[in-house]
């Protein structure tokens with residue numbers, strides 16, 4: 210499955226049809242933050258309770274959370290009028306350019 214196919218299939222499970230663009234953008238932004246937070250929380254508990262040793266069950270739970278973040282990112286991209294695949298491709302292009310210029314370990318968004 211590629212990102213375009215994923216984005217289309219994910220759209221079918223969105224629950225905000227009929228809401229205005231501002232609502233949708235806010236909903237998706239909160240969703241990204243919330244699901245990312247779920248990953249952070251699970252990893253925190255792995256560190257705190259299991260000395261950083263990840264069980265198969267925890268790995269599976271984290272995989273599900275990665276999927277949740279993916280869902281929100283795909284629909285966030287869609288809501289802003291670009292495809293998730295375009296965002297992924299632009300990211301790889303940006304990183305390759307930074308690597309080629311030797312600034313991949315520097316700081317700043319626009320380097």
Ligand SMILES: [Mg+2]
Pocket residue numbers: 244247273274277
């Ligand atoms: Mg989740």
